[in-house]
Structure formats: structure tokens, C-alpha cells
Amino acid sequence: MRFLPILLSAAILAAPASAALKDEAGITEGLIVVGIAYEISRVCPDIDARRLRGLSYLLSLKSAARQMGYSPAEIEAFIDDKAEKRKLEAVARDRLAGMGAVRGDVAGHCAVGRTEVARDTNIGRLLAPR
Known part of the structure; x- marks a missing residue:
């Protein structure tokens, strides 16, 4: 199960790994929020991802990292780090299961997607029920 492939690839490219x-x-x-929303939209046929909103959210994360003083190379390295990506995916999967959506x-x-949309959470704002 891959949570972030399309959106992350579109938002940020690769370089050497960053530790910080x-x-x-x-x-x-x-x-993690983007990963959960992406997975919900991938599994539930009644909910679409708001791709442009998701991309905008990812770009805002990149901008926030830049404002924290991280270089473009450090940001890109972090996003490309496969071990870190697996860790974030595992956290997202665990959270999603805790919310009632097991693999x-x-x-x-x-159900989780509709609840998140109704609650207007960060996850819900990245989803579009049909």
C-alpha cells in the first residue's frame, strides 16, 4: 500500500537524505494527513481526492520547511528518503485503522472519509464525496 506516491512526486523531487x-x-x-486522505480516496469508490487542494497543501508544507531554514536539497532529500516514507506510511495506516478503516x-x-469531511478536518478538506 503506497500512500503518497503521486502527490509527493508532483510536489517535491529527490536528493540526498536529511536527518533533521x-x-x-x-x-x-x-x-500523514495527505497520506490518509489519499488512501481513503483510493479505497472508497464514493470519495475522490481533491488533488489540487492536496498539491497546494503539500506545497505549503514545502514552503513552511523553507521558512524553517531548510534548503531545497534538504527538503527534497527528506521526501525521497524511502525509509522515512515507509515510517510515515506506517503511521498513517495505524491512524487510519484506529479511526475504523482497516486495510x-x-x-x-x-465511513472514516465521510466523518472527516463532516468534521471539516484537515483530512476531510482533502476529500470530495460524490
Whole structure:
């Protein structure tokens, strides 16, 4: 299960690994939010991803990292770090399961997605129910 492939590839490209950006909770949390929303839209046939909004959100995370003093190369390296990507995907999967959407459960993903949209959460704002 790959959470972030399309959006991350579109938003930020690759370079050598960064050790510090992974510790920025605001950045990693934002990537987890995007991953959860992407997975919900991928599994639930009744909910689409708001791709432009997702891309805009990812670009805002990149901008925030730049404002924190990270170079473009450091940001790109963090996004390309496969080990970090796997860690974030695991966190996103665990959170999604804790919300009631276990892997392969279409109804659970749809229910979580509709709940997030109704609550107007960061996840919900990245989703568009049909």
C-alpha cells in the first residue's frame, strides 16, 4: 500500500537524505494527513481526492520547511528518503485503522472519509464525496 506516491512526486523531487526535517512534527503530520486522505480516496469508490487542494497543501508544507531554514536539497532529500516514507506510511495506516478503516475495508474507509469531511478536518478538506 503506497500512500503518497503521486502527490509527493508532483510536489517535491529527490536528493540526498536529511536527518533533521524528519523531526519537524508539523511537516510530518501534514504528510500523514495527505497520506490518509489519499488512501481513503483510493479505497472508497464514493470519495475522490481533491488533488489540487492536496498539491497546494503539500506545497505549503514545502514552503513552511523553507521558512524553517531548510534548503531545497534538504527538503527534497527528506521526501525521497524511502525509509522515512515507509515510517510515515506506517503511521498513517495505524491512524487510519484506529479511526475504523482497516486495510481492505472499503466500508470502513468510506465511513472514516465521510466523518472527516463532516468534521471539516484537515483530512476531510482533502476529500470530495460524490
